Amino acid sequence: xxxxxxxxxxxxxxxxxxxxxxxxxxxxxxxxxxxxxxxxxxxxxxxxxxxxxxxxxxxxxxxxxxxxxxxxxxxxxxxxxxxxxxxxxxxxxxxxxxxxxxxxxxxxxxxxxxxxxxxxxxxxxxxxxxxxxxxxxxxxxxxxxxxxxxxxxxxxxxxxxxxxxxxxxxxxxxxxxxxxxxxxxxxxxxxxxxxxxxxxxxxxxxxxxxxxxxxxxxxxxxxxxxxxxxxxxxxxxxxxxxxxxxxxxxxxxxxxxxxxxxxxxxxxxx
Numbered sequence: 001x002x003x004x005x006x007x008x009x010x011x012x013x014x015x016x017x018x019x020x021x022x023x024x025x026x027x028x029x030x031x032x033x034x035x036x037x038x039x040x041x042x043x044x045x046x047x048x049x050x051x052x053x054x055x056x057x058x059x060x061x062x063x064x065x066x067x068x069x070x071x072x073x074x075x076x077x078x079x080x081x082x083x084x085x086x087x088x089x090x091x092x093x094x095x096x097x098x099x100x101x102x103x104x105x106x107x108x109x110x111x112x113x114x115x116x117x118x119x120x121x122x123x124x125x126x127x128x129x130x131x132x133x134x135x136x137x138x139x140x141x142x143x144x145x146x147x148x149x150x151x152x153x154x155x156x157x158x159x160x161x162x163x164x165x166x167x168x169x170x171x172x173x174x175x176x177x178x179x180x181x182x183x184x185x186x187x188x189x190x191x192x193x194x195x196x197x198x199x200x201x202x203x204x205x206x207x208x209x210x211x212x213x214x215x216x217x218x219x220x221x222x223x224x225x226x227x228x229x230x231x232x233x234x235x236x237x238x239x240x241x242x243x244x245x246x247x248x249x250x251x252x253x254x255x256x257x258x259x260x261x262x263x264x265x266x267x268x269x270x
Contacts, residue, residue, distance in 0.1 A: 026053045027089075028102075028178050028210040029074065034083035036069055036234075043069045044234045046083065051212060053177070056204035056224065059214040060260060061231035067214040070231065071182050074212070075105040087178055101129075104179045106171030109163035109187075114156030118147065118166045121155065125170045138173045144199060145169070145192045161187040168196060175203065181213045185220070197224045218257045222249065228256060230263050238263040 031049040035042070043066045051057055059067050072078040074085055076092050076099070085092040090099040112121065122134045122142075142148045147165040150158065155166065164187040171181060179200070185193045201224050203209035213220065228245065230238035240248070240259065248254045 027051070028053045028055075028087065029212065030084075030086040031074065032084045032086075034070070034073055034080045034085065036066075036073055036078065037081045042234065044073070044080070047234075047236055049229070049236065051178075051210050051227075053210055054204050054208040055226055056201060056211045057213070057227040057229055058220055058225045059212060059229050059231055060216070060218070062264070065231045066234040067231055068182055069234075071105075071180050071212070071214055074180050075103060076100055077105075102177050104171045104173070104176040106167045106181050106184055109160065109167045112155045112158075112163055112166060115154060117154055118142075118151040118158070118169075121166060121170060122151070122173065125173050129174050131174060135174055137175055138169055141172060141199065142169050144195050145188075159187075161189060161192070164188055165192060172203075175207065175209065177209055179203070179209060179211045179213075181211070183214055183216065185215060185217055200224070218255075218260070222256050228260075230260060232264060232267045235267075237267045 027050050029049070029051040031047055034044055034047040036044040047070060059070070061067055069078065073080045074087075074092075076085075076096055079093070085099075087099040088102040090102070092099040116124070119134075122138060126132075126134050126138075139148070142151060142165075145165045145168065147162065147169060150162050150166075155163065158166065164184065168181075168184050171184075172179065181200075184196065188196065197220055200209075200211050200213070204211050204226070213225075225245070226242040228238075228240040229236055230240075238260075240256070245256070248256055248259060
């Protein structure tokens with residue numbers, strides 16, 4: 001049975017057995033019946049989702065499907081109109097500090113403070129996480145992304161790509177056990193983009209970090225992730241498991257892009 005299910009308002013049926021089992025097991029992120037509206041416009045329609053420790057998942061889908069809204073609900077930037085989000089077993093609405101303490105979310109590059117240097121931003125974020133100094137892995141990631149030479153310059157002088165690198169470093173600061181990233185590859189040069197994809201893969205498989213990455217880059221989903229989730233019109237329409245992705249990669253006649261197009265066509269006919 002799929003670990004997610006879309007519910008309509010008023011549907012009080014319990015979530016799937018797999019989700020229930022994960023609650024008592026190794027689930028890092030649990031999303032139950034999440035809905036969201038802007039005034040009269042419904043954006044999310046009862047999302048159920050469970051991500052386990054060490055899963056590297058991509059959230060894919062067309063523009064306007066609700067990916068950013070869903071990630072903002074998961075990160076606590078927007079309160080869902082209905083439903084519940086739990087991070088490491090902590091209810092995001094009832095115990096926000098405990099839940100957010102386990103979460104890394106990359107800041108919108110456009111909202112970074114222009115008068116601070118990159119290093120000052122890192123120190124500020126480290127303080128909010130209760131750290132006395134910027135962790136060594138964060139500085140190593142900065143070097144990996146070729147951000148190091150820019151850390152002592154003001155953010156206002158950064159290019160879009162450099163702002164994106166700093167936003168990523170801030171989101172991953174302290175290596176929290178859950179990372180929620182919205183299009184982190186936008187604006188990155190090819191070398192930095194590849195380095196980030198490999199770094200996220202290493203965090204997931206080597207340290208047990210759970211990664212949920214919204215992306216338009218099918219390359220990420222094709223080569224690096226363990227699971228792909230297709231969001232269409234505010235509903236999770238398809239969940240490709242690790243085994244299914246392995247089968248797609250092994251078949252020269254198939255691709256995840258093709259499978260996504262087929263799923264989109266099926267969703268349009270439903």
